[in-house]
Amino acid sequence: MNSTTIPVVPLAFAPFDVTSPIATELEEVERILARSLRNSHPRVAEVVDHVRHYRGKRLRPVLLLLAAKACGRVTPSHLTLAAVVEMIHTATLVHDDVLDGAKVRRRVATVNALWGTKTSVLLGDYLFTHAFHLASTVDLRACREIGSATDRVCEGELCQVLNAGNLDLTEEEYFHIIDGKTAELTACCTRLGAIYAGADLETIEAMTRFGRYVGQAFQIADDLLDLIGQETLAGKSLGTDLEQGKLTLPLIHLLASPVAEQAREVIRSAGRNCRVELQSYLVEAGSLQYARDRALELANLAKAELAILPSSSSRTMLEVMTDRAVQRDS
Amino acid sequence: MNSTTIPVVPLAFAPFDVTSPIATELEEVERILARSLRNSHPRVAEVVDHVRHYRGKRLRPVLLLLAAKACGRVTPSHLTLAAVVEMIHTATLVHDDVLDGAKVRRRVATVNALWGTKTSVLLGDYLFTHAFHLASTVDLRACREIGSATDRVCEGELCQVLNAGNLDLTEEEYFHIIDGKTAELTACCTRLGAIYAGADLETIEAMTRFGRYVGQAFQIADDLLDLIGQETLAGKSLGTDLEQGKLTLPLIHLLASPVAEQAREVIRSAGRNCRVELQSYLVEAGSLQYARDRALELANLAKAELAILPSSSSRTMLEVMTDRAVQRDS
Numbered sequence: 272m273n274s275t276t277i278p279v280v281p282l283a284f285a286p287f288d289v290t291s292p293i294a295t296e297l298e299e300v301e302r303i304l305a306r307s308l309r310n311s312h313p314r315v316a317e318v319v320d321h322v323r324h325y326r327g328k329r330l331r332p333v334l335l336l337l338a339a340k341a342c343g344r345v346t347p348s349h350l351t352l353a354a355v356v357e358m359i360h361t362a363t364l365v366h367d368d369v370l371d372g373a374k375v376r377r378r379v380a381t382v383n384a385l386w387g388t389k390t391s392v393l394l395g396d397y398l399f400t401h402a403f404h405l406a407s408t409v410d411l412r413a414c415r416e417i418g419s420a421t422d423r424v425c426e427g428e429l430c431q432v433l434n435a436g437n438l439d440l441t442e443e444e445y446f447h448i449i450d451g452k453t454a455e456l457t458a459c460c461t462r463l464g465a466i467y468a469g470a471d472l473e474t475i476e477a478m479t480r481f482g483r484y485v486g487q488a489f490q491i492a493d494d495l496l497d498l499i500g501q502e503t504l505a506g507k508s509l510g511t512d513l514e515q516g517k518l519t520l521p522l523i524h525l526l527a528s529p530v531a532e533q534a535r536e537v538i539r540s541a542g543r544n545c546r547v548e549l550q551s552y553l554v555e556a557g558s559l560q561y562a563r564d565r566a567l568e569l570a571n572l573a574k575a576e577l578a579i580l581p582s583s584s585s586r587t588m589l590e591v592m593t594d595r596a597v598q599r600d601s
Numbered sequence: 602m603n604s605t606t607i608p609v610v611p612l613a614f615a616p617f618d619v620t621s622p623i624a625t626e627l628e629e630v631e632r633i634l635a636r637s638l639r640n641s642h643p644r645v646a647e648v649v650d651h652v653r654h655y656r657g658k659r660l661r662p663v664l665l666l667l668a669a670k671a672c673g674r675v676t677p678s679h680l681t682l683a684a685v686v687e688m689i690h691t692a693t694l695v696h697d698d699v700l701d702g703a704k705v706r707r708r709v710a711t712v713n714a715l716w717g718t719k720t721s722v723l724l725g726d727y728l729f730t731h732a733f734h735l736a737s738t739v740d741l742r743a744c745r746e747i748g749s750a751t752d753r754v755c756e757g758e759l760c761q762v763l764n765a766g767n768l769d770l771t772e773e774e775y776f777h778i779i780d781g782k783t784a785e786l787t788a789c790c791t792r793l794g795a796i797y798a799g800a801d802l803e804t805i806e807a808m809t810r811f812g813r814y815v816g817q818a819f820q821i822a823d824d825l826l827d828l829i830g831q832e833t834l835a836g837k838s839l840g841t842d843l844e845q846g847k848l849t850l851p852l853i854h855l856l857a858s859p860v861a862e863q864a865r866e867v868i869r870s871a872g873r874n875c876r877v878e879l880q881s882y883l884v885e886a887g888s889l890q891y892a893r894d895r896a897l898e899l900a901n902l903a904k905a906e907l908a909i910l911p912s913s914s915s916r917t918m919l920e921v922m923t924d925r926a927v928q929r930d931s
Contacts, residue, residue, distance in 0.1 A: 312777075
């Protein structure tokens with residue numbers, strides 16, 4: 272086993288299907304998504320339909336629905352809101368592909384590769400507005416929660432782009448960025464799950480923290496994947512953070528280590544082999560281990576929050592998801 | 602007077618300041634905008650602040666507030682919603698500049714010229730989400746009205762981009778596009794003005810139609826400006842519709858005229874002088890006059906809807922705005 276293939280923790284929970292307690296509900300979410308995005312104009316419909324290929328793990332709807340079930344029960348509002356958060360996530364993916372000039376996502380051509388940048392920017396906008404409109408079929412609180420969370424998501428993304436190439440980014444600033452761009456939406460999911468299950472305030476706050484920790488842990492694992500993962504397993508280009516001058520947690524740690532100067536030179540060169548050249552420095556400085564430890568620590572904090580809930584298969588699946596968030600190889 | 606300088610109708614109403622009945626309210630809208638877009642992160646704040654330079658005629662807030670006053674009175678909800686519609690409009694401008702690769706807007710450098718495409722895409726998203734979040738401080742109906750209108754705005758824009766280069770675009774399809782990308786938001790403004798002034802259903806519907814007609818007339822005048830306006834007066838690049846293969850009303854008329862074949866050749870060439878070369882054909886086929894007549898017809902339909910309101914200075918200013926919408930030279 273070499274440094275590029277170390278999983279963060281053993282894949283102990285791999286056989287579990289985390290969606291088993293909410294399989295029927297997830298199917299209904301798919302129907303709501305399809306219905307909400309339907310368009311009578313054939314050219315528009317074709318482009319909108321294409322994003323169905325982006326369908327991934329449905330991480331956010333699964334978090335929302337499991338949180339709902341673990342807190343009590345899944346209501347029609349949960350189903351609608353699960354579609355809303357997935358639509359928002361898809362909107363950010365479509366715009367991310369524009370930002371990165373990505374040609375392939377989930378092994379199919381991206382919207383920008385097929386229809387160009389203009390269509391991609393507008394499709395992302397279309398998905399954002401449809402998400403908000405769909406939220407308004409629930410109630411005012413849903414609109415406020417979704418509005419507030421997406422504000423922070425966009426702020427985090429803007430913050431990241433405006434710090435591209437900033438090799439002096441601090442760990443605090445890094446956490447501000449990932450808390451916005453990733454953890455805010457996962458926190459919103461588990462929070463909405465709790466709210467619309469009728470949970471008390473204490474449970475709502477605990478579930479919000481749970482979702483936030485999971486999102487942060489997930490993002491650190493994603494950052495590690497980008498640095499040391501295998502492209503064949505990940506099914507996407509890796510090393511893009513480095514190419515785009517995005518400092519992630521292992522790199523921030525590295526740039527405060529005794530080998531900082533050498534590492535800084537390698538990163539500044541930003542050459543094609545940058546990722547490979549950095550490996551030995553990252554190991555030497557203990558930066559990979561540092562980031563893994565932080566991810567595991569956050570995963571543990573997340574799981575501790577679940578103690579507020581009664582035992583249930585849904586709660587167990589939330590624990591499984593938390594563990595998987597930090598043991599990603601794809 | 603040559604064909605490039607004919608105003609659509611005489612500038613009879615130019616001396617009026619249409620904002621006079623709502624000057625104080627507009628100042629408050631500016632304060633709400635500034636407060637809602639405030640960001641504690643200096644890099645983000647700098648970019649967000651830059652869009653203040655895009656400040657134009659505030660057409661949409663003015664329509665909303667005049668409609669409110671003409672229907673009864675301006676309430677705090679109106680002020681917030683006027684900021685919401687302006688934010689949505691600004692979001693579409695920021696994304697339009699990405700789509701068009703525009704370097705200058707209102708004589709200042711665009712966000713994409715200063716910070717690049719990524720920042721512009723994310724800033725547009727940031728403005729969209731903040732607009733929705735701000736709408737959710739009003740009530741659920743506001744969220745639904747704004748959600749529904751922005752869905753149609755994005756659909757219209759997508760439809761337009763997906764029809765770029767389609768020389769067989771019909772007049773019906775053209776109206777579907779402008780009804781979405783322009784008239785839906787102006788209709789939303791005057792509708793919200795009426796709703797939150799406590800108007801009855803009949804008045805709300807009449808004011809919605811008023812805003813829609815004004816938006817359509819405004820867009821046709823804008824299309825004419827792009828074809829035959831003077832760049833020095835307009836303060837922006839003209840002929841961009843032709844460059845981007847967007848068929849507008851005069852062109853659709855031209856392509857159904859006896860000189861269609863010659864015109865089609867000129868448009869297909871899409872050369873730098875395309876705009877100039879088309880002038881004589883547009884005059885010969887009566888296409889400019891046709892589009893002007895349609896714009897005037899829509900302006901008259903708009904003004905007829907105002908008959909439902911009692912006389913007031915605000916109603917007069919809505920009439921003035923309608924006339925100005927079709928006599929644009931900038």
